[in-house]
Amino acid sequence: MxxxxxxICLVIAGFGMWGLLGARRTDxxxxxxxxxxxxxxxxxxxxxxMQTPLSHAMKRTGIFTDVEVAGLFKECAAQLEKKSGVxxxxxxxxxxxxxxxxxxxKPLELELLASVGPQLGVSDRIEQQKFFILIQQELKMLExxxxxxxxxxxxxxxxxxxxxxxxxxxxxx
Amino acid sequence: xxxxxxxxxxxxxxxxxxxxxxxxMHLDESLFTSLEEIRxxxxxxxxxxxxxxxxxIDIKGKLAQDFRNTYVVTGEDIYRTIxxxxxxxxxxFEEEIKRGFITVKGGHRAGLAGQVVMEGNQVRxxxxxxxxxxxxxxxxxxxxxxxxxxxxxxxxxxMNTLIISPxxxxxxxxxxxxxxxxxxxGQRNVVVVDERSEIAGCYRGIxxxxxxxxxxxxxxxxxxxxxxxxxxxxxPQVIIADEIGRTEDxxxxxxxxxxxxxxxxxxxxxxxxxxxxxxxxxxxxEQKLFQRGIVLSRRQGPGTVEExxxxx
Numbered sequence: 482m483x484x485x486x487x488x489i490c491l492v493i494a495g496f497g498m499w500g501l502l503g504a505r506r507t508d509x510x511x512x513x514x515x516x517x518x519x520x521x522x523x524x525x526x527x528x529x530x531m532q533t534p535l536s537h538a539m540k541r542t543g544i545f546t547d548v549e550v551a552g553l554f555k556e557c558a559a560q561l562e563k564k565s566g567v568x569x570x571x572x573x574x575x576x577x578x579x580x581x582x583x584x585x586x587k588p589l590e591l592e593l594l595a596s597v598g599p600q601l602g603v604s605d606r607i608e609q610q611k612f613f614i615l616i617q618q619e620l621k622m623l624e625x626x627x628x629x630x631x632x633x634x635x636x637x638x639x640x641x642x643x644x645x646x647x648x649x650x651x652x653x654x
Numbered sequence: 655x656x657x658x659x660x661x662x663x664x665x666x667x668x669x670x671x672x673x674x675x676x677x678x679m680h681l682d683e684s685l686f687t688s689l690e691e692i693r694x695x696x697x698x699x700x701x702x703x704x705x706x707x708x709x710x711i712d713i714k715g716k717l718a719q720d721f722r723n724t725y726v727v728t729g730e731d732i733y734r735t736i737x738x739x740x741x742x743x744x745x746x747f748e749e750e751i752k753r754g755f756i757t758v759k760g761g762h763r764a765g766l767a768g769q770v771v772m773e774g775n776q777v778r779x780x781x782x783x784x785x786x787x788x789x790x791x792x793x794x795x796x797x798x799x800x801x802x803x804x805x806x807x808x809x810x811x812x813m814n815t816l817i818i819s820p821x822x823x824x825x826x827x828x829x830x831x832x833x834x835x836x837x838x839x840g841q842r843n844v845v846v847v848d849e850r851s852e853i854a855g856c857y858r859g860i861x862x863x864x865x866x867x868x869x870x871x872x873x874x875x876x877x878x879x880x881x882x883x884x885x886x887x888x889x890p891q892v893i894i895a896d897e898i899g900r901t902e903d904x905x906x907x908x909x910x911x912x913x914x915x916x917x918x919x920x921x922x923x924x925x926x927x928x929x930x931x932x933x934x935x936x937x938x939x940e941q942k943l944f945q946r947g948i949v950l951s952r953r954q955g956p957g958t959v960e961e962x963x964x965x966x
Contacts, residue, residue, distance in 0.1 A: 528745055535742040561742060566672055566734060569742040602742040605779045609745050 492653075493646035500642015507631040507638065510585040513549050514624040517594070518617050520546040520554065525613035528606065535569055535602040536561035539576075553580040553594075569601035590623050658792070662686040665760035666788060671734035674700060677725055680715020692788040695767075696732050699724045732783050739764050739786075749874060752777050753850070761791040761855015761862035791855050793863050797824065797957050798831035801948050804962050805832055805918065812836060812892050812916035814943055818923050819950035824957035825920040826852045826896055828950065830863060832918055833894050837866020842891040844869040847880030853896055878902035881910050881917075892916045904938045911943050925949060926963070942966060 520542050527538035536558055543554035557576035560567050574595065581591055593616070600612045663686070667675055674694070691703035699710040699721045709717040710724035718724055739756050740747050750756045754777075755765045767785030771778045798805075805815050815832075819825050830853050837844045846853050848871050854861035856873040865871070870888050872880040877895045884890050893910055895903070898919045907917050923929035926949070930936050938944070947963035950956075 528743075532743075532746040532748075534746055538743075564668070564738075566668075566675075566738055568734060568737045572742075602737070602740070602744055604744060604781065605748050605751075606745045 489650050492650050493643060496646030496649065497643040500638045500640070500645070503638035503642065504635045506585050507627075507634045509549070510587070510590075511624060511627045511631050513584050513586060514590065514620060514627055516547040516550045517553075518620040518624060520550060521597070521613055521617050521620065524554070525610060525617070528602075528613070529610045532606070539572075550580060550584060552583050553577060555579075569603065570598035573598035573601055590627075593619055593623065658687040658689075659683045661760065662689060662790065665758070665762060666692070666790060669735060669738045669758065669764075669788070671731040671738075674725070674727070674731055674735070677711055677713060677715050681711070681717070685717075689790055691790065693785070694727045694732055694735060694788075695785040696727055696729050698727060700727050732786060735764075735786055736766075736783050748779065750851075751780050753874070754780070755851075757851045757855060757857055757862075759857045759862065761851075761857065763789045763791065763852070763855075765789065791852075791863060792827070793830060794824075794827050794957070795831060795834070795864070798828045798835065800959055801828075801962060802832070802835055804946050804948070804964075806836060806839065810840065812842070812918070813945040814911055814916055815918045815946040815948065816944045817918075817920040817948045817950065818926070818929055819920070820924045821922060822956065823950040823952050825950060828948070828957060829853055829894060829896060829918065829920055830865060833869060834864055834866040836892055836918075837868045842868060843889060844892045844894060845880075845884035845888050845890040846871045847875055847877050847884060847893060847895040848873050849875060849877050849880070850896060853894065878906040881906040885910055885913050885915055890915055892918065895919045897922060899932065899934060901934050904934050907938065908941065908943060917943075924951075925960075939965070 523545055524538055524542045527533045527541060533541065539554045539558035539561060543551045543558055546554060553576040556579040557572045560572035560575050561569070577591060577595055580586065580594070597616055600609070667678055670678065677700070685704055688705040689702060690705070693701040693703070702709050702711060702717070707719065709719060710721045711717055712724045736744070739758060744751065747756050751766065755763045757763050765787035766780050766783055768780045768783035770780050805813050807813065817825050817828055833844055833846055833853065836842055844866065846865060846869055848854050848856065851873055854865050854871045854873065855863040856871060859873060861871055872884060875883070877898060878900070881893050881895060884893055893915055895917070896919070898904070898907065898921055907919070910917050921929065921935060923932070926947070930939065942965055945964070945966040947965065948959060949961040949963070951958045951960045953960070
């Protein structure tokens, strides 16, 4: 009887934990979109006010950005610092591969970020600023959508895990 | 000469797009010693000016004066070369682009062609680049040796001097060497007002070419404005400025000379007759502000001294 009770508890707790982790992942995605938006704002200032060369601007953004998304900027800076003829776009796409591995972002969000690459450093300050403002606005919209999804999903994931665990226990019994 | 090869290998070739880099690597390096320009024009052959002649280059790195069946520059080549030249940061070169060129490490210049965007009467930027002209900057130390005693006579006073020549005859190289020699000899402060960044070849404000230990540079500064600024703030004994010709330049020169500062400058003209036909220059010569004139040509190669004129 004792073993059976322990088993039931373990199944429910296991599924419950899985659900809680799922809920955390949805929150993480919202947070990462916010960090990326702030980081792009920082990069915009480096480019438009400081006129920092792109490799250095990326490096600084990587340092001042939360570790969850810093990989994008650090990898991009590392590629540019090689000075081997890599373009801003190629370096950015390489950084995005790192971000894809390390983040919870969805394909649509990664696609929006990919559109930043071809514009990096190829125009004057005014044009760069316009583009960065636009991207930040679009990221804000994605962030709001992600927040709504997270709000709805959080309860489903949190309770869903325990409920699923309970259902499986009943079925097994 | 080995220096020239190294210079081209280290300071020019790395900026080129990978396909062009690959082709040029096949070239005989001894040609680099007389390489003057590399021209990239989208959809046109890659052209290299070596000595006095233009050559196209085939994919095996063979030079040809017949431009057929040679490497054709692509839009991608232009894009990648511009990206390298600007360190992927065109926004950091706005002022240079407005002037039509980017100066890179070593003082070399990349002239830019493309669509010019205007704002009122001013150039705002150049976009959609279609051509790049990479001009290799070379210092020829002591090239001005034959004329130095006319510019710096024994008395110690520096003569107000005008170097006169058509383009590509070595005016700027002469001016740079005179600057270096004045800066090295005696206790004189020299200011170079380098509107086109050609004399000192500044890269991010630092002169890339040897202009001597007592020389300050006002880089990318309009000549007339720079000469007055220099007199007020840098207490020079000598001011150097390239390619004068506007009324305001003449006024600034007059101001400097009247303030006791010697001026050495250059001007575009084939000879004295041509120079006298330019109203601003005619007026300046009539005032006898300049004491020496040095006429250069390419008759026996760049920097051939044709005539030394003593106006005073």
